[in-house]
């Protein structure tokens with residue numbers, strides 16, 4: 001009887017380990033579907049430029065809306081010392097982005113740290129932000145616009161592509177980085 005139980009435990013463990021091995025590792029694909037927009041990572045040069053234009057620094061609370069693999073939040077924490085949060089709808093991407101933050105040595109919460117949280121950018125509260133980055137569709141920017149404009153002043157937001165139609169940018173309003181990408185950034 002003892003032998004039977006042992007064999008059962010052994011086979012169960014074997015099956016579990018096969019099951020774990022059979023789980024395909026999540027590999028994000030550029031262009032994969034997202035809730036409201038597909039995933040396309042912002043080029044490194046553009047990430048840097050957006051955060052520079054927003055004058056991001058260690059006193060900032062940064063939010064990247066639709067965080068993807070977390071690269072903007074990670075850069076905000078690592079290169080600019082901000083307290084960075086990414087909001088991402090795809091739970092697999094959230095895990096992947098937090099693993100990227102860990103690999104970059106900035107996972108966690110606090111100045112110089114980045115956390116990617118699972119959530120929908122249209123229902124998540126990001127009102128504590130002092131810097132917001134957006135790499136979404138113009139229609140989504142427009143949908144977020146009232147929320148962002150209602151936030152108290154002394155905030156910065158940077159987004160690509162295309163400006164939204166009202167409000168005067170106080171930073172240089174247009175720039176290009178490799179491809180003809182236009183950006184708009186304002187810090188009041």
Ligand SMILES: C[S@@+](CC[C@H](N)C(=O)[O-])C[C@H]1O[C@@H](n2cnc3c(N)ncnc32)[C@H](O)[C@@H]1O
Pocket residue numbers: 033034035036037038039040041042064065066067068069070071072087088089090093119120121122134135136
């Ligand atoms: C164009 S990618 C930008 C990724 C990242 N911000 C960057 O610039 O590299 C947009 C991301 O938004 C996510 N997304 C789409 N709709 C969303 C929603 N309603 N709430 C949160 N994330 C969303 C997608 O899964 C995708 O990862």
